[in-house]
Amino acid sequence: MTLPRIELLLALLGAAAMVLAAMATPWMKFVLTIALAKGIAVLGIMLLLRAGQVSFGHALYVALGAYAVAFLAPALPDAALLLPAAALVTTIAGTIIGLFVSRYREIFFGMLNLALSMVFYSMLEKFYHYTKGTDGIRVPSLGVAGLQLDRVTYEWTVFGTALALAFCFGLFARVYLASPMGQALAAIKTRETRLDFMGVSSRNVLLAAYVLSAMMAGCAGALIAMTSRHVTPLLSYWTASGELVFIAILGGAGGVLGPFLGAVAYELVRVYAAATVADMWQMILGAVLLLVILFARGGIWGLVSVRLQRRRTA
Amino acid sequence: MKALLQARGLRLAFGGVKAADGIDLDVMEGEFLAIIGPNGAGKTTFINMTTGYLRPQGGTITYDGTEITGRRPREIVRRGIARSFQLPQLFSEHTVEENAALAIAAREGIWSPLAPLLRPAWQEEARELLGRFGLLPLAGQRADALNEGTRKLADIAMAVALKPRLLLMDEPTSGVAASEKMAVVETLARVLRDARVTAVFVEHDMDVVERFADRVAVWSQGKIAALGPPARILADPAVQRDVIGIERPATPGGVAAHA
Numbered sequence: 301m302t303l304p305r306i307e308l309l310l311a312l313l314g315a316a317a318m319v320l321a322a323m324a325t326p327w328m329k330f331v332l333t334i335a336l337a338k339g340i341a342v343l344g345i346m347l348l349l350r351a352g353q354v355s356f357g358h359a360l361y362v363a364l365g366a367y368a369v370a371f372l373a374p375a376l377p378d379a380a381l382l383l384p385a386a387a388l389v390t391t392i393a394g395t396i397i398g399l400f401v402s403r404y405r406e407i408f409f410g411m412l413n414l415a416l417s418m419v420f421y422s423m424l425e426k427f428y429h430y431t432k433g434t435d436g437i438r439v440p441s442l443g444v445a446g447l448q449l450d451r452v453t454y455e456w457t458v459f460g461t462a463l464a465l466a467f468c469f470g471l472f473a474r475v476y477l478a479s480p481m482g483q484a485l486a487a488i489k490t491r492e493t494r495l496d497f498m499g500v501s502s503r504n505v506l507l508a509a510y511v512l513s514a515m516m517a518g519c520a521g522a523l524i525a526m527t528s529r530h531v532t533p534l535l536s537y538w539t540a541s542g543e544l545v546f547i548a549i550l551g552g553a554g555g556v557l558g559p560f561l562g563a564v565a566y567e568l569v570r571v572y573a574a575a576t577v578a579d580m581w582q583m584i585l586g587a588v589l590l591l592v593i594l595f596a597r598g599g600i601w602g603l604v605s606v607r608l609q610r611r612r613t614a
Numbered sequence: 615m616k617a618l619l620q621a622r623g624l625r626l627a628f629g630g631v632k633a634a635d636g637i638d639l640d641v642m643e644g645e646f647l648a649i650i651g652p653n654g655a656g657k658t659t660f661i662n663m664t665t666g667y668l669r670p671q672g673g674t675i676t677y678d679g680t681e682i683t684g685r686r687p688r689e690i691v692r693r694g695i696a697r698s699f700q701l702p703q704l705f706s707e708h709t710v711e712e713n714a715a716l717a718i719a720a721r722e723g724i725w726s727p728l729a730p731l732l733r734p735a736w737q738e739e740a741r742e743l744l745g746r747f748g749l750l751p752l753a754g755q756r757a758d759a760l761n762e763g764t765r766k767l768a769d770i771a772m773a774v775a776l777k778p779r780l781l782l783m784d785e786p787t788s789g790v791a792a793s794e795k796m797a798v799v800e801t802l803a804r805v806l807r808d809a810r811v812t813a814v815f816v817e818h819d820m821d822v823v824e825r826f827a828d829r830v831a832v833w834s835q836g837k838i839a840a841l842g843p844p845a846r847i848l849a850d851p852a853v854q855r856d857v858i859g860i861e862r863p864a865t866p867g868g869v870a871a872h873a
């Protein structure tokens with residue numbers, strides 16, 4: 301079996317395991333929906349990582365997608381319309397901001413994204429009249445494609461949507477990364493000037509990935525708003541951006557399953573840690589990050605794929 | 615024969631160093647023009663100005679009837695001027711084949727997010743190109759695993775993949791093992807002649823110059839000290855003393871000129 305086949309098989313197995321877990325323990329449905337949403341956002345971050353660029357501000361787009369849902373829900377109380385609306389809003393924002401930040405690299409790129417996300421955070425906090433400040437906004441109950449669903453069916457629908465979106469975005473990211481546009485991302489990392497001397501605008505290559513990553517983060521935010529039914533400025537706080545980068549490193553940027561493995565591991569550990577050793581959560585995070593960086597640079601996916609390749613050659 | 619590239623009065627100084635001090639040069643369509651001269655003479659600077667990497671402080675560059683002075687590298691490449699580098703500029707995390715395919719993609723249009731880079735047509739072209747440079751056995755190797763000579767060739771192959779009308783090569787044979795040098799240049803010259811590419815190349819090996827250049831330009835402290843056919847230029851005592859003597863001290867002629 302080829303690695304892409306194995307990847308697909310693993311994705312399907314993972315999806316089945318998640319469905320079973322969600323059936324067995326109802327609160328798992330919520331945790332896994334959040335994990336899938338974050339995985340989608342991290343997938344976008346992974347595209348940028350391929351170009352060697354780390355955004356420390358992508359929670360901006362998660363929050364923007366979530367607030368788009370919260371703001372539009374009273375007028376448009378249907379998840380099937382709100383999700384594309386959030387994607388559209390974040391695509392537009394990602395294009396406008398991307399035109400600016402795609403000129404910068406490395407620490408400047410990372411910090412500019414961070415700065416913009418903090419500006420957005422304080423706007424959400426300060427314009428109380430519109431955003432209810434730190435209290436945040438409750439999302440009213442939503443229909444789905446014209447149907448009014450009971451609570452459990454609605455939760456399953458959002459979970460299923462997250463799963464389907466994760467699958468589609470994962471598939472798309474795979475194809476994208478193998479395409480000239482995706483391969484040019486890695487070329488930005490290793491030899492950006494050569495791209496220019498070949499007539500390619502490296503800025504536009506990065507911009508395209510940036511807009512995609514903003515849109516993915518926006519969809520993640522919309523899913524989070526739909527499942528938690530409450531949005532607050534904390535969604536765009538810098539620690540939320542850091543969390544996405546953390547998950548990217550934990551899961552591994554070498555394959556499209558990495559972000560989802562990382563996000564599920566992160567959310568599960570977080571839930572259990574909160575229940576058992578609440579005061580040690582940060583310490584656990586720090587220790588795990590240290591271990592990954594020291595011993596498993598490829599993250600969880602790196603460990604898995606090395607095993608698989610060994611087995612194939614053995 | 616008409617001039618494909620015309621440089622007029624190019625001037626560029628870095629602090630007090632005049633890297634270009636009034637460069638006038640016509641590159642004729644179809645010719646192979648060698649640039650020789652000691653290190654620091656401004657040879658690379660000339661290529662950098664022509665390809666848009668550096669903007670001259672004075673003077674003009676005209677290509678195929680259009681002034682291109684100070685335009686961006688991207689635009690200049692699209693007009694048909696490609697270059698290779700003194701220090702090879704490869705995508706180190708990609709394989710040799712992918713490097714070539716990326717150059718082909720750059721030429722054909724990179725903006726396709728759904729078809730793979732290594733699509734059959736491009737893969738075939740990349741392999742054909744690498745074959746011509748003798749790099750096919752290394753196609754699957756990562757670029758950072760190559761030795762210096764093959765890196766250099768891959769670098770040139772990428773420039774050739776752009777199908778330029780004018781190719782500027784900065785020391786294409788430095789790093790190539792002496793025993794392979796002539797064969798490599800032979801191949802390269804054939805590839806370029808077949809594709810009717812006009813070539814400018816910086817070269818330190820006078821045997822290569824003598825054999826492959828139609829004309830030679832001698833660079834010295836940001837100026838062109840001499841220009842003409844290799845037979846005449848390489849026999850010039852001043853050139854032998856200032857350029858060849860330093861570059862080829864082992865040859866009898868060089869030593870004699872020194873003595």
Ligand SMILES: Nc1ncnc2c1ncn2[C@@H]1O[C@H](COP(=O)(O)OP(=O)(O)O)[C@@H](O)[C@H]1O
Binds near residue numbers: 653657
């Ligand atoms: N980007 C630059 N910044 C500062 N000085 C430079 C730069 N490029 C070239 N120089 C200087 O200009 C002179 C000519 O350099 P170069 O064109 O690289 O010479 P060559 O290729 O003939 O060896 C040298 O003295 C070099 O140090």
Ligand SMILES: [Mg+2]
Binds near residue numbers: 658784
């Ligand atoms: Mg040089």
